[in-house]
Amino acid sequence: MAIIEVKDLVKEFVVVRKKTGLSGALRSLIKPEKSIVRGVDGLSFDIEQGDIVGYIGPNGAGKSTTIKMLTGILHPTEGDIRVCGLSPQKERKAVVRQLGVVFGQRTQLYWDLRLGETFELLKRIYRIEARRFANTMDVLHEVLRIRDFIDTPVRQLSLGQRMRGDLAAAMIHEPSVLFLDEPTIGLDAEAKHAVRQFILTMNRERRMTVVLTTHDLDDVEFLCSRLLVVNHGKLVEDGPLDDIVGKLAPHRLLVIELDREATLPDHDRANLVRQEGLKVWYRFDKSDITASELIADLSAKLPIRDLSVQEPDIEDAIRQVYRTTGQEAAG
Numbered sequence: 001m002a003i004i005e006v007k008d009l010v011k012e013f014v015v016v017r018k019k020t021g022l023s024g025a026l027r028s029l030i031k032p033e034k035s036i037v038r039g040v041d042g043l044s045f046d047i048e049q050g051d052i053v054g055y056i057g058p059n060g061a062g063k064s065t066t067i068k069m070l071t072g073i074l075h076p077t078e079g080d081i082r083v084c085g086l087s088p089q090k091e092r093k094a095v096v097r098q099l100g101v102v103f104g105q106r107t108q109l110y111w112d113l114r115l116g117e118t119f120e121l122l123k124r125i126y127r128i129e130a131r132r133f134a135n136t137m138d139v140l141h142e143v144l145r146i147r148d149f150i151d152t153p154v155r156q157l158s159l160g161q162r163m164r165g166d167l168a169a170a171m172i173h174e175p176s177v178l179f180l181d182e183p184t185i186g187l188d189a190e191a192k193h194a195v196r197q198f199i200l201t202m203n204r205e206r207r208m209t210v211v212l213t214t215h216d217l218d219d220v221e222f223l224c225s226r227l228l229v230v231n232h233g234k235l236v237e238d239g240p241l242d243d244i245v246g247k248l249a250p251h252r253l254l255v256i257e258l259d260r261e262a263t264l265p266d267h268d269r270a271n272l273v274r275q276e277g278l279k280v281w282y283r284f285d286k287s288d289i290t291a292s293e294l295i296a297d298l299s300a301k302l303p304i305r306d307l308s309v310q311e312p313d314i315e316d317a318i319r320q321v322y323r324t325t326g327q328e329a330a331g
């Protein structure tokens with residue numbers, strides 16, 4: 001059974017259109033002009049236990065609204081959600097025990113407490129038995145190296161330390177699902193690496209399901225077995241990163257450096273797209289011919305000194321999904 005089930009989910013917001021000028025402001029006050037914004041527009045998907053799923057899309061696509069509904073913070077306008085078989089809205093307390101939530105842009109730690117005091121407080125809130133708490137803390141110390149700043153007040157932590165503290169706090173009650181909203185935002189390369197390693201470790205060792213919202217495609221590449229791409233509140237792609245990129249950008253380039261000038265042969269499954277001196281570029285589709293077949297064909301006809309295969313740029317491919325699906329949804 002899927003650990004997260006989402007069916008025909010819709011969230012509408014009522015927004016008041018403000019008029020300009022004094023008379024407009026007065027009119028808005030007396031007779032406000034309201035309109036409806038669909039933040040989420042008919043989403044359906046399932047997530048299996050132990051998956052790490054990247055939930056991505058451009059600004060305003062509906063990611064945070066979805067996460068807020070999955071965690072019970074917002075109520076859907078329509079549709080059904082089950083997390084661990086429970087409704088986050090109707091059985092909020094029971095669901096919250098199963099969830100860890102981290103928002104990269106906003107700490108959930110207590111600003112005035114030392115980090116260790118925050119953990120003690122959470123231990124009481126979740127009524128965690130002392131030995132279990134000590135074991136979890138040992139694991140968290142090992143993976144996140146939080147011992148160095150456990151006695152520092154939260155307000156004095158660096159962004160990277162604070163994020164490690166937030167991740168640890170989200171894990172204290174050993175949740176089955178972890179929701180991460182931009183967990184690497186603003187972090188330096190080392191801190192990003194630490195966060196990503198932590199997510200992988202928790203996933204592998206505890207079979208923890210992770211739903212990750214991010215604009216950082218390195219997070220996606222490093223962590224996610226599956227991507228859900230949303231745009232204008234709708235699901236527009238669902239599958240492994242490689243499949244999505246392969247579908248949108250199926251072409252690869254074979255870059256050949258020649259030993260000397262030669263007549264460049266045509267190929268029925270690859271196109272010669274560029275030539276500069278002794279360097280030539282052939283474009284081919286991975287589903288038509290493999291790189292090794294093409295290399296074998298061409299090396300029989302060309303004096304090759306060196307060669308390389310250029311994969312499509314992931315960032316370009318994802319930008320293309322956002323652009324094309326955005327136009328479709330708007331049109």
Ligand SMILES: Nc1ncnc2c1ncn2[C@@H]1O[C@H](COP(=O)(O)OP(=O)(O)OP(=O)(O)O)[C@@H](O)[C@H]1O
Pocket residue numbers: 013014015037038039040057058059060061062063064065066
């Ligand atoms: N409280 C609200 N009132 C009115 N409109 C809202 C509210 N919250 C979200 N929206 C609208 O719903 C849509 C989806 O917003 P959401 O914050 O879920 O997008 P997002 O994908 O998380 O974007 P970002 O990547 O910028 O964080 C947007 O059009 C947004 O303006």
